[in-house]
Amino acid sequence: MSSRLSIFYQVISVHPQVNARIALPPQQNPAKIDLPGQQRRPTTPSAESRTVPDEPKSVTYADAGVDIRSADRAKERIKYLAQKTFNRNVLGGIGGFGALYRLDMQRWKNPILVSSADGVGTKLKIAFELGMHHTVGADLVNHCVNDIAVQGATPLFFLDYLASGKLDPEVTESVVTGLADACKANACALIGGETAQMPGFYAEGEYDLAGFIVGAVDRDKMVTGAGIKAGDVLIGLPSTGLHTNGYSLARKLFFEVAGYKHTQYVTAIKEKAGAALMRTHRSYLHVIQKLVTAGLTTGMAHITGGGITENLPRILPKNTTAQVEIGSWPVLPIFEHLRTLGQVSQEEMMRTFNMGIGLIAAIPAAKFVRAKNLLDRSEEKFYVVGRVVKGERRVQYT
Numbered sequence: 001m002s003s004r005l006s007i008f009y010q011v012i013s014v015h016p017q018v019n020a021r022i023a024l025p026p027q028q029n030p031a032k033i034d035l036p037g038q039q040r041r042p043t044t045p046s047a048e049s050r051t052v053p054d055e056p057k058s059v060t061y062a063d064a065g066v067d068i069r070s071a072d073r074a075k076e077r078i079k080y081l082a083q084k085t086f087n088r089n090v091l092g093g094i095g096g097f098g099a100l101y102r103l104d105m106q107r108w109k110n111p112i113l114v115s116s117a118d119g120v121g122t123k124l125k126i127a128f129e130l131g132m133h134h135t136v137g138a139d140l141v142n143h144c145v146n147d148i149a150v151q152g153a154t155p156l157f158f159l160d161y162l163a164s165g166k167l168d169p170e171v172t173e174s175v176v177t178g179l180a181d182a183c184k185a186n187a188c189a190l191i192g193g194e195t196a197q198m199p200g201f202y203a204e205g206e207y208d209l210a211g212f213i214v215g216a217v218d219r220d221k222m223v224t225g226a227g228i229k230a231g232d233v234l235i236g237l238p239s240t241g242l243h244t245n246g247y248s249l250a251r252k253l254f255f256e257v258a259g260y261k262h263t264q265y266v267t268a269i270k271e272k273a274g275a276a277l278m279r280t281h282r283s284y285l286h287v288i289q290k291l292v293t294a295g296l297t298t299g300m301a302h303i304t305g306g307g308i309t310e311n312l313p314r315i316l317p318k319n320t321t322a323q324v325e326i327g328s329w330p331v332l333p334i335f336e337h338l339r340t341l342g343q344v345s346q347e348e349m350m351r352t353f354n355m356g357i358g359l360i361a362a363i364p365a366a367k368f369v370r371a372k373n374l375l376d377r378s379e380e381k382f383y384v385v386g387r388v389v390k391g392e393r394r395v396q397y398t
Contacts, residue, residue, distance in 0.1 A: 137178025225315030
């Protein structure tokens with residue numbers, strides 16, 4: 001507002017009679033009326049009337065949903081957890097562009113590197129519901145360890161991939177703690193990994209987890225199954241539960257067909273539904289190493305996705321069949337209950353779940369007694385589940 005306009009309105013308010021004596025021309029702007037004793041000046045907009053454009057806001061990565069500061073804090077904690085698994089062969093620390101590992105050539109004379117990659121799968125959905133994140137890291141490590149151990153390899157180092165829509169430092173630490181503890185238990189260095197934030201890609205509170213492992217074995221000590229022959233005895237080592245496979249079907253049967261809640265006690269399995277499904281995938285590394293060191297096995301199969309039906313033939317040579325005797329081992333109650341809930345066929349069960357057997361080893365008949373004694377001394381429970389015969393490369397249930 002101009003100074004003149006202000007004076008004009010003051011005059012009207014102080015002297016009402018002036019209003020009667022001043023005649024305003026039709027459609028004339030009062031702001032342009034000259035009062036006695038004043039000179040005309042150009043009228044300019046006031047500071048209040050001028051519109052000033054807003055300064056454009058600087059958009060940050062955080063505005064897009066990626067909290068770099070939070071990620072940096074989580075990475076510092078991850079470094080601490082990972083370094084607890086390091087050994088003298090790990091060169092440098094966490095944070096480089098690539099992880100460095102020195103292969104001990106005094107230990108390995110003719111080394112063959114053995115690698116594997118896997119994920120936890122939809123078992124994670126149950127972890128989300130229960131807020132139980134520390135066991136899925138062990139599930140992942142143990143699964144990968146078993147995959148290379150059945151070929152005679154010793155785990156060397158492990159890398160993980162953890163991705164979420166928004167980083168939760170507490171959840172991240174819980175997952176990585178599980179990874180680190182399992183790596184340490186398997187004498188494997190957690191040497192590096194990737195923690196990714198991908199806003200809009202994952203549902204709130206969810207994440208994905210995958211792992212990559214590298215191990216080594218001397219060429220003359222590799223276990224490939226090539227030495228399996230008709231007459232070999234098949235022994236099975238028990239699983240703790242579903243391990244990390246068959247969860248899409250299990251979740252459907254438990255939570256859709258039966259309508260169980262995750263925290264609901266299920267009489268048929270004498271355990272809460274979620275807890276039963278979250279039992280940790282077992283590592284067979286130590287018992288495998290004992291059998292391999294003693295030269296007592298010609299081949300081993302880790303029973304994962306596909307069950308005995310699809311995993312056992314992976315180690316069979318041509319012209320051999322694995323005869324597996326149904327009923328030769330105790331099937332865990334959870335599998336029987338899943339079968340009942342969905343009226344699932346025997347064939348479907350055997351190619352989906354491990355059915356209570358997580359590892360099968362082929363033992364030459366002449367070495368069976370020695371293998372039995374070794375396992376008994378180690379207090380390792382096992383079952384004779386079948387035998388190798390001549391035939392096509394497949395599993396035959398009897």
